[in-house]
Amino acid sequence: MSALWKANQRRIAPWLFLAPGLFMFMIYVIIPIFQSIWVSFYDWDGLGAARWIGTANYIELVDDDAFYTSLKNNVIWLVLYMLAVPAGLMIAIFLNQTISGMRLYKSLFFFPFVISQVVVGLMFSWFYAPNFGLFYNLLEWLTGKGTAVLADDRYVTYGIIAAGLWPQIAYVMILYLTGLNNVAPDQVEAARLDGAKGWRMLWYVILPQLRPATFIAVVVTVIGALRSFDLVSIMTNGGPYGSSRVLSFYMYEQALSEYGYRMGYGAAIAVVLFAIMMIFISGFIWKMWRDETER
Amino acid sequence: MFPRPITQLSAPIQTLYKIAVPVALFLWLLPLLGVALTSVRPASDLAQGNYFGMPSALAFENYALVFKNTPMLQYMLNSFWVTIPTVIGAITLSCLTGFALAIYRFPSNLIVFFMFVAGNFVPFQILMVPVRDLTLSLGMYNTWYGLALFHIAFQTGFCTLFMRNFIKSLPFELIEAARVEGVAEWRIFWFIVIPLMRPAIAALSVLVFTFIWNDFFWATVLTTSAATQPVTAGLSSLNGQWIAQWHLVSAGSILAALPPVLMFFLMQRHFIAGLTLGAVK
Numbered sequence: 001m002s003a004l005w006k007a008n009q010r011r012i013a014p015w016l017f018l019a020p021g022l023f024m025f026m027i028y029v030i031i032p033i034f035q036s037i038w039v040s041f042y043d044w045d046g047l048g049a050a051r052w053i054g055t056a057n058y059i060e061l062v063d064d065d066a067f068y069t070s071l072k073n074n075v076i077w078l079v080l081y082m083l084a085v086p087a088g089l090m091i092a093i094f095l096n097q098t099i100s101g102m103r104l105y106k107s108l109f110f111f112p113f114v115i116s117q118v119v120v121g122l123m124f125s126w127f128y129a130p131n132f133g134l135f136y137n138l139l140e141w142l143t144g145k146g147t148a149v150l151a152d153d154r155y156v157t158y159g160i161i162a163a164g165l166w167p168q169i170a171y172v173m174i175l176y177l178t179g180l181n182n183v184a185p186d187q188v189e190a191a192r193l194d195g196a197k198g199w200r201m202l203w204y205v206i207l208p209q210l211r212p213a214t215f216i217a218v219v220v221t222v223i224g225a226l227r228s229f230d231l232v233s234i235m236t237n238g239g240p241y242g243s244s245r246v247l248s249f250y251m252y253e254q255a256l257s258e259y260g261y262r263m264g265y266g267a268a269i270a271v272v273l274f275a276i277m278m279i280f281i282s283g284f285i286w287k288m289w290r291d292e293t294e295r
Numbered sequence: 296m297f298p299r300p301i302t303q304l305s306a307p308i309q310t311l312y313k314i315a316v317p318v319a320l321f322l323w324l325l326p327l328l329g330v331a332l333t334s335v336r337p338a339s340d341l342a343q344g345n346y347f348g349m350p351s352a353l354a355f356e357n358y359a360l361v362f363k364n365t366p367m368l369q370y371m372l373n374s375f376w377v378t379i380p381t382v383i384g385a386i387t388l389s390c391l392t393g394f395a396l397a398i399y400r401f402p403s404n405l406i407v408f409f410m411f412v413a414g415n416f417v418p419f420q421i422l423m424v425p426v427r428d429l430t431l432s433l434g435m436y437n438t439w440y441g442l443a444l445f446h447i448a449f450q451t452g453f454c455t456l457f458m459r460n461f462i463k464s465l466p467f468e469l470i471e472a473a474r475v476e477g478v479a480e481w482r483i484f485w486f487i488v489i490p491l492m493r494p495a496i497a498a499l500s501v502l503v504f505t506f507i508w509n510d511f512f513w514a515t516v517l518t519t520s521a522a523t524q525p526v527t528a529g530l531s532s533l534n535g536q537w538i539a540q541w542h543l544v545s546a547g548s549i550l551a552a553l554p555p556v557l558m559f560f561l562m563q564r565h566f567i568a569g570l571t572l573g574a575v576k
Binding site for chain 1: 296297298299300301302309312313316317319320323324325326327329330333344346347388389391392394395396398399401404405407409410411412413414416417418419420421422423424425426427428429444445447448449451452455479480481484505508509511512515516527530531534541544545548551552555556558559560563567570571
């Protein structure tokens, strides 16, 4: 036994180290993905017996207006959320100086990211609140007429996205500040001697060196946009009239809320969201895989 | 350095910059400042329409009211009960997995690694129905440990990515030298690698603490009563009861935000080191 262990220690050891973590991750993450796909072919209220209905849930989705509203909002989220990347870069460039107190300024700019999205949602609800909200008053002062952003189905999604951008920009900013800190000074000086400055400097000299930061910023922003649930739930609960729903929220609403426990239908929505996310995840993994195997 | 250091520019521009930064910061934090100010505003101010001016008095009784009339204290304790075991659990598991994936070469190494990475990105909703079902059948529904177990498992994905990359950046000669000496593998892990991982453990602890403290989705899915709900879910249900009582909503929000904010300011260097891992090559 001991001889066998001695001879094979290095072959067995990694699996012993992996076992507890791998076990937990399998049970709570990997296997549930397949179970959800399986559940999406059933009609199930979460308690009684589940009934196999084949693709009926998906067929229902095709004709579901609420599903299209959610999908459309997800696309808007995804597109507008990407603004966090250039905005974060701009703030990082603005703050990348050494004046006294700069460290504190940088941390305070980063502040919104540390706060829970529930709290961010409440802050922006207060900000947008009709009649007394700061933003409402600002609009009234500018245009002569205030708008209750969160009660208007034309603006509600944009209002929530703005709240989401606040912490997301802070996150991207900190990524770029770290990146800028590590830009090779000799290259910048050399480019400066060649007469590069402003936009051209940024585009041709700085941005290529910031690529790792940009990659992470894009990954976290895409994932963040598609995961949006907290803000929608806190700020509007999907309203008015379901116009601010996103897929993650609509899934929850179908599977677990007062509107009933339709686990199968909810799972089908989750599978669609998962499929959309898998497109991006595969891309990220493909790039990381390439970096790993090239080394 | 990019952009050009401001100290190389003319004095008026420097002064302008020194004014612009705090002004920008003020505008940036306006929603936060508004809520912080509202949290110490007496209810009478709100009734009289004094929403933006200076509060007529500092009403710390708003905070006292929140503690007295709501289960806020319980919610916050519940959050600690979920968050601290998760931090310990996820970091323990990921030290082990990270070590295995960074040190050993075996055929499925990269596949296992990327499974952790990919699992970490999936939408929560694809896990919701089975995880809720599993938690129910284990008799852990609506308990802190049911919620913490899920968080431990899920955070292991992100933590493994982090730990593996960190261990990979350590000098491999250390491990080789120990092997030549005939040191057992688990002793290499415990006596050589773990002591070197302190910065990684510190960085991950603050990050995971913040992530879990701020989690809302799983808190609503896996807990239902005030005795077990973490502060995010609790705040959400209080918000439903406190219709338009903004001074209370604000005080509750500030309270819920406080622990991660303190954590951030105390451990700032580690926090940022953790978040920006991989942002530089």
